[in-house]
Amino acid sequence: MKSRSFHDGLYLANATILLTHQIDAAYWHEWTLFGMPGGVQLFLLLNLPILFLILHGTKALALGLGSGLVISWVLVCCGLFAFGFHSFHLLRGDEAFILPVSLGLLATILVLSVAQAASLLVLRRESGGVASGLGQDQRTCSEGP
Template sequence: MGGTLFWIYLLNAILLINHEIDSAYWEEWKLFRMPGGINLFLLLHFPILFVVIYGLVLVYQGSYYGLLISLLVSLSGIFAFLAHTFFLLRGREEFRTTMSIMILVSTLFFSIVQLIYTLMLLY
């Protein structure tokens, strides 16, 4: 099952990274009222992307810490979907393109699957 989690994690990581690229296009820091603009947004993504990619390595190695990071990544994907759905329902124009919505819905799906597989391996 660890091999399956690796591939699910990889697909979800690709979706999440593409969502973050889309987030830069939509100037997400404004949506969440983050100070610092694009500079802080990009600076924060160095450790975030490191953890996501390192977690994939740890999952591949069968590490317990990889499962913990997998849990964090899957919950992050679910949060991304819920947060952006909230903004969309409030009438915000960001993330309304077909591709943005496809990425968010796919992220939700793979995040739920990743969460289930991760929890199965943890318990």
């Protein structure tokens, strides 16, 4: 259970930094990097399902549901994508996300995403190689409903 508790903490930390990055993304007009029409309005609408998924993942992890582990992998992938996407644009010379806190958020996203992925692999190994508990309730009988 220590691994599970540690992983849940990593999930919350990574989710917090990724959501803070999304606030920063609004400041930098991230939709222009993606070439999205609709400006801030579409950007805000697209963030609604992201917020829902992260909050649902938090609830699923708290309840010990396997879906929480699946959402954890999604969060890892989103973090790695965010770091890679912004690194590409920074290396190209784009002027967005160049402030120290913006860069710090991106670096922290990378570190937390890698740590979270490693903790998910440990959880998988500890569970005997089960595919991350897909669709299974992760609570033990002694924990109750």
